[in-house]
Amino acid sequence: PTVHFGDGLHLVVCHSDILLLFLSLQSSVLTLTGTASQCQSAPFVPGYNLAGEGFNIVTLRRQGAYVIDMRTHLNPSGTCTLYHNPLQGNALQKVISVGLNKDKLGSLNVGGTGSDAYSFASTRSREDQHIFSLHYMYCTHYSYRVSNRPTLSSEFRGDLDQLPPYSASTKADYRRIIETYGTHYINKVWLGGRYRRLSAIRTCLSKLNANINHCPLLTFIIQGSSETHTCSKILENMDTAASYSAGLHQHVTEVTGGNGWLGEFSLSGIDASGYETWLRSLKDHPDVIHYSLRPLYELALSWSTMIGLYLATHDYLKEHGVSSGTSNPRCSGRPNLDYNCCPIETRRGNLRVTIVRAWGLKGDPVGKTEAFLGYLELRHNKYIEVWDEDVFRDDRLGSCVRNLRQGSHTFICSVQRGGIEIRYSLTCDRHLTGNQCQDYRPVP
Numbered sequence: 001p002t003v004h005f006g007d008g009l010h011l012v013v014c015h016s017d018i019l020l021l022f023l024s025l026q027s028s029v030l031t032l033t034g035t036a037s038q039c040q041s042a043p044f045v046p047g048y049n050l051a052g053e054g055f056n057i058v059t060l061r062r063q064g065a066y067v068i069d070m071r072t073h074l075n076p077s078g079t080c081t082l083y084h085n086p087l088q089g090n091a092l093q094k095v096i097s098v099g100l101n102k103d104k105l106g107s108l109n110v111g112g113t114g115s116d117a118y119s120f121a122s123t124r125s126r127e128d129q130h131i132f133s134l135h136y137m138y139c140t141h142y143s144y145r146v147s148n149r150p151t152l153s154s155e156f157r158g159d160l161d162q163l164p165p166y167s168a169s170t171k172a173d174y175r176r177i178i179e180t181y182g183t184h185y186i187n188k189v190w191l192g193g194r195y196r197r198l199s200a201i202r203t204c205l206s207k208l209n210a211n212i213n214h215c216p217l218l219t220f221i222i223q224g225s226s227e228t229h230t231c232s233k234i235l236e237n238m239d240t241a242a243s244y245s246a247g248l249h250q251h252v253t254e255v256t257g258g259n260g261w262l263g264e265f266s267l268s269g270i271d272a273s274g275y276e277t278w279l280r281s282l283k284d285h286p287d288v289i290h291y292s293l294r295p296l297y298e299l300a301l302s303w304s305t306m307i308g309l310y311l312a313t314h315d316y317l318k319e320h321g322v323s324s325g326t327s328n329p330r331c332s333g334r335p336n337l338d339y340n341c342c343p344i345e346t347r348r349g350n351l352r353v354t355i356v357r358a359w360g361l362k363g364d365p366v367g368k369t370e371a372f373l374g375y376l377e378l379r380h381n382k383y384i385e386v387w388d389e390d391v392f393r394d395d396r397l398g399s400c401v402r403n404l405r406q407g408s409h410t411f412i413c414s415v416q417r418g419g420i421e422i423r424y425s426l427t428c429d430r431h432l433t434g435n436q437c438q439d440y441r442p443v444p
Contacts, residue, residue, distance in 0.1 A: 032082050034094065039080035045093040046085075047191040047286045051146050052153075054181035055293055058320045060117075062288070063182040067156040067299055068146055087141060087283040117198055120252045124200040128442035129342070129431075131201045138194040138289050139282055145188035145292070152299060156181060160300060166308030174312030177296075183313050184293040191286035193257035193278065201249040204342035204431045205440050208241035209248065242346050242432075242440035257287035331430070341430050349406070349428040349437045356410065360418020361386070361397055384422070386415045405435045 034042060052068030055061070074080050084090040124130045152160075159177060164170045237247040255263040261278035297309035331341035336348040385399040398415025408425045428437035 031084075032092075034080050034082040034092070036074075036078050038082065038092070039074060039094055042080075042082055042092050042094045045083060045142065046088075046284060047142055047189070047288075050191060050286075050288050051144060051186050051189045051291075052150065053186050054296065055184045055186050055291075056178075056182035057184055057293070058317065062186070063180065065156070065181050066153045067181055067185045067296065069151040069153050072151065116252065116254075120198060121200065124250065126444050128205075128444060129203040129340070131203050131206075133199045133201070134196065135199070136194060136196040138192060139279065140190050140192040140289065141283050141286055142191040143189060148187075150299075152301075156299075157301070160305055163305050163308060165304050166311050170308075171312065171315070174308060175316065177309065178312060178316050181296060183316065184296055185299065186288070186291045187294045188292035189288045190290040191257070192289050193282040193286065194255075194289040195263055196254045196256075197251055197263070198253075199249055199251050202442070203340065204443075205242065205244055206248050207338070207342045207344075208346065208440070242438065244440040246442075256289055258282045258285050336429050343429045343431050346432060346440075347436055347438050349426055349432065351404070352425045354423045356421040356423050358386075358418065358420040361415065361420070362417060384413055386413065386420055406433070406437060 049066075049070040052066050052070045054063035054065045054067050056063060080094050082092045082094055085093050121130075121132055124132075159180070163173060163177070166174055237249060253263040255261060255278070258278045258281040260281055261274035264274075295310070295313065297306050297313060300306035300309050330339065331337040332339050336344050338344055382402050382404050384402065386397045387394045397418075398413070400413040400415075402411060402413075404424065404426055406426050406428055408423070410421065410423045413420050413422060426437075428434070428441075431441055431443050433439050433441035
């Protein structure tokens with residue numbers, strides 16, 4: 001087989017979604033044909049074996065099992081191709097021999113229902129309404145691809161040779177192949193280092209805090225803000241609007257390639273020493289930061305095995321698929337709820353009041369008293385007044401104050417020589433709970 005390394009060093013640095021810095025350092029990579037002794041003593045280029053590996057697009061993980069021979073470096077003539085690596089002092093290094101294919105192949109950026117990112121996002125979505133954001137930066141040092149007709153690894157070839165035709169009774173045989181080698185294989189890789197941070201921000205809780213503290217929504221998560229002195233609690237992931245202890249946002253971080261840095265940083269600064277150590281280590285310890293995939297069944301050597309592996313992969317992906325998510329809720333026109341059903345303020349809800357009965361109300365010298373009920377909002381309590389309705393001047397018969405609580409309740413308001421029985425029902429707005437709707441409640 002033959003491997004192709006890029007004819008230049010390309011370094012791409014991306015900081016968040018705000019600052020993009022592109023550096024292209026072009027340098028010719030000198031090659032020569034090495035003798036048998038040179039080939040034996042020369043080390044492989046960094047990351048030489050990161051293509052040709054099986055890959056599962058459900059879990060988004062490399063399988064650790066190779067479908068392509070990634071060890072053979074000698075050509076039939078007993079020679080090999082050596083490269084001067086400018087990133088390692090122009091040291092002579094060998095590559096495996098897998099046959100260069102110059103056809104451009106589209107890369108896949110796939111998401112798997114069994115991946116860590118999907119698990120994180122789906123768990124957060126079941127808990128509450130969230131906004132998700134992905135920030136990343138990466139450095140690319142090497143890239144190469146394998147041929148469309150590569151030499152298969154002996155283990156993979158032997159496993160394919162033992163496969164019977166695909167049927168319900170042989171499905172388990174094919175499933176073992178998928179569990180071992182995956183659904184696809186990596187045919188092209190870009191090597192270097194990558195930092196990725198997936199953030200889940202509670203939509204409605206962030207909205208409440210942004211309103212109360214006058215902080216731009218999500219600005220404190222994504223890029224910092226000129227108003228951080230008024231938003232310090234939010235920057236510390238502390239809810240100040242509804243006393244919710246689980247915080248406004250959560251993150252999952254992934255560092256690929258290199259060593260010496262775990263990807264930790266805070267809004268007050270970054271671990272510069274660890275970050276720089278990680279950057280320097282990438283040229284010696286690169287990992288796959290981007291890849292192109294091809295279906296595993298394309299490597300089958302017989303038509304029967306190819307069809308069987310295709311059907312088995314189709315069934316496997318169908319079993320692990322998920323239906324499209326439901327649309328976001330819409331609450332236009334409802335008091336205290338914005339367009340996506342997030343509350344604008346706490347301590348808000350729907351109040352229904354019913355007059356159950358009244359007795360002994362005396363507002364007129366003669367005839368029946370025409371009573372009606374009115375109330376004034378005093379933040380936490382309700383001030384209730386009972387009036388007698390007259391033609392020229394209404395008479396106030398009495399009043400009482402009640403501390404309203406969520407749920408259905410009945411009480412008696414005593415006035416003069418009588419009284420009135422009142423039943424009310426208080427339902428908190430979406431995402432609010434507590435006796436007076438003062439607390440935040442997660443709603444998926």
